[in-house]
Amino acid sequence: xxxxxxxxxxxxxxxxxxxxxxxxxxxxxxxEPLDIRREDIGGHLMEYSKRDLSHQSDALKAFLGIxxxxxxxxxWHHFLGNPIHAKESHLINAWYHPEPATRRxxxxxxxxxxxxxxxxxxxxxxxxxxxQLETKTGKLVSVHEYIELCDKSQTPDMERFVQLTGxxxxxxxxxxxxxxxxxxxxxxSHDGLTLKNGFWAILPFTxxxxxxxxxxxxxxxxxxxxxxxxxxxxxxxxxxxxNHITVVLVLxxxxxxxxRVGLLRMGNATKPEAGDKSWISDVETVVYxxxxxxxxxxxxxxxxxRRVWLKAAEEETIRLR
Numbered sequence: 513x514x515x516x517x518x519x520x521x522x523x524x525x526x527x528x529x530x531x532x533x534x535x536x537x538x539x540x541x542x543x544e545p546l547d548i549r550r551e552d553i554g555g556h557l558m559e560y561s562k563r564d565l566s567h568q569s570d571a572l573k574a575f576l577g578i579x580x581x582x583x584x585x586x587x588w589h590h591f592l593g594n595p596i597h598a599k600e601s602h603l604i605n606a607w608y609h610p611e612p613a614t615r616r617x618x619x620x621x622x623x624x625x626x627x628x629x630x631x632x633x634x635x636x637x638x639x640x641x642x643x644q645l646e647t648k649t650g651k652l653v654s655v656h657e658y659i660e661l662c663d664k665s666q667t668p669d670m671e672r673f674v675q676l677t678g679x680x681x682x683x684x685x686x687x688x689x690x691x692x693x694x695x696x697x698x699x700x701s702h703d704g705l706t707l708k709n710g711f712w713a714i715l716p717f718t719x720x721x722x723x724x725x726x727x728x729x730x731x732x733x734x735x736x737x738x739x740x741x742x743x744x745x746x747x748x749x750x751x752x753x754x755n756h757i758t759v760v761l762v763l764x765x766x767x768x769x770x771x772r773v774g775l776l777r778m779g780n781a782t783k784p785e786a787g788d789k790s791w792i793s794d795v796e797t798v799v800y801x802x803x804x805x806x807x808x809x810x811x812x813x814x815x816x817x818r819r820v821w822l823k824a825a826e827e828e829t830i831r832l833r
Contacts, residue, residue: 553582553595554603554633562630568616571625589659591645592672593625598659604643604674605747605761605832606636608775612732620672621771622832627730634777638753640746641678646671673769673833676761679746679825683762683776684714685727687738707799711736713744713762713776716820720803721812727762729774742773746825750778751816758816769831 556578565571572593579595582588589596596602605622613629620626644652648669653661661667688707711727711734743763750758760776778798800808816822 551586553578553586553588556582557595557603557607557624558630558632561624565628568628569618571616571619571628575625589662591655591658591670592620592623594623596655596659598656601636601639602643602655603633603636604655605772607631607633608728608777609730610728612729612734615731615733620674620833621730622674626772629730634759634775635748635753635755635757636759638748640749640752641676644675644677646673646675673831675829675831676745677829678827679749679822680828680830681715681744681746681760681821681825682741683744683760684739684741685711685736686714686724687736688712688724706797711774713760716824717800718812718814718820721800723778723811724799724801725760725776725778726797727774727776729762730772731774734773743770744776745828745830746822749816749822755779756816763830763832766833769833771833 557575560575560578565574575593579588579590579593582595583590587597591602591604594602594604596604603624607624609627609629609631611629613627613631615621616626616628624631644654645658646652648671651668652675653668658670687710689709707724708726711729712724713727715723715725717723743765745761745763746758747761748757748759750756756779758776758778760778762773762776763770764773797809798811800811802808
């Protein structure tokens with residue numbers, strides 16, 4: 513809840529010249545509470561991320577009221593502002609920026625608080641990686657163990673990083689401009705294929721076909737032009753999920769640890785009818801290029817687990833700051 517002792521707004525700002533709005537209550541957009549009638553904490557997070565805060569360092573503090581409400585009503589906890597639940601999928605790294613955001617260096621890169629910019633949630637119910645938190649004493653705990661400690665009022669002092677264990681790959685990226693990439697335009701006109709300007713991940717799909725997947729990058733400051741490679745971890749392979757969406761977290765090495773760069777979200781083009789259409793509709797098209805240079809939005813028949821890039825992935829444990 514927002515409480516204001518007093519404020520002064522000119523009367524002319526509150527009603528029309530004929531005073532038909534004289535009884536209208538003043539509204540301060542940035543300070544108004546979110547509609548708590550909504551039961552979806554993820555929806556609140558997405559709405560809140562659109563706000564332009566006067567002080568970026570208050571990103572977490574200003575959201576604590578919503579987190580407190582959902583803790584009381586639905587048993588949601590949080591880790592550094594990221595909603596976690598004993599019986600539901602946590603929201604750590606389960607989001608992406610439709611448009612690049614601005615870094616808030618006072619917060620971790622893996623947390624939504626670490627970025628100024630609107631975000632959306634992604635599928636997270638069938639994770640193919642393990643996430644752990646670390647106490648100041650060096651003990652690793654799972655999200656569920658952390659929640660149990662919180663419920664017992666034994667919340668330990670925690671480090672600000674998360675530890676991830678999962679399949680790691682190296683991803684090559686290319687920057688694509690529709691107006692300048694004439695080969696793409698020439699080969700895609702008959703296939704209803706359109707490519708969004710930005711960075712695209714190039715992943716070997718079969719032995720003679722590569723896939724191009726759009727990078728929803730977090731950092732607007734990413735300036736590499738083309739031909740660069742970044743490490744990434746597979747969060748969901750899509751093999752076990754209903755919507756068959758593959759989610760890959762793109763990273764950047766920083767000293768001995770990693771920081772977040774963005775997210776790849778890939779629909780299963782070999783089974784376009786599968787899954788929940790509401791998920792598929794907002795996934796950027798994955799396009800494919802064969803050895804002859806021909807582009808298509810239709811993937812060759814290939815089981816998800818047999819994708820060349822996934823078979824080459826190796827399990828690693830990393831710390832994400």
